[in-house]
């Protein structure tokens with residue numbers, strides 16, 4: 001994982017972060033109160049956003065990055081180029097990273113997409129970003145292909 005200044009990112013990555021930041025405004029989270037926005041850039045150049053939607057049945061909460069990926073897939077866009085995730089700032093300006101459920105979900109998205117796409121993570125007020133990838137976030141993920149036939 002690399003920590004970078006926003007200015008070190010490619011223009012399309014900066015724009016993707018802006019889309020994710022915009023999606024934070026549509027979040028609904030009375031449960032933990034942390035608002036997230038995600039944006040996915042597909043190989044065709046389309047951008048799909050998601051906002052976290054948490055509710056009283058916490059096990060069924062929907063994270064922003066899963067909504068963005070589901071939106072892209074639902075539109076037939078399964079070649080992912082990059083994912084940006086922006087959240088409110090945590091305590092002492094800490095950055096929130098994807099939860100365990102999303103990490104596993106994204107490994108499947110990555111496999112279907114055919115690439116270990118970059119994941120750019122940023123807290124709203126932070127000037128620096130973290131750049132990682134799906135498999136770096138969850139290297140020893142569950143893989144259904146390991147099953148014995």
Ligand SMILES: [Zn+2]
Pocket residue numbers: 063064098099100101102103
């Ligand atoms: Zn999640």
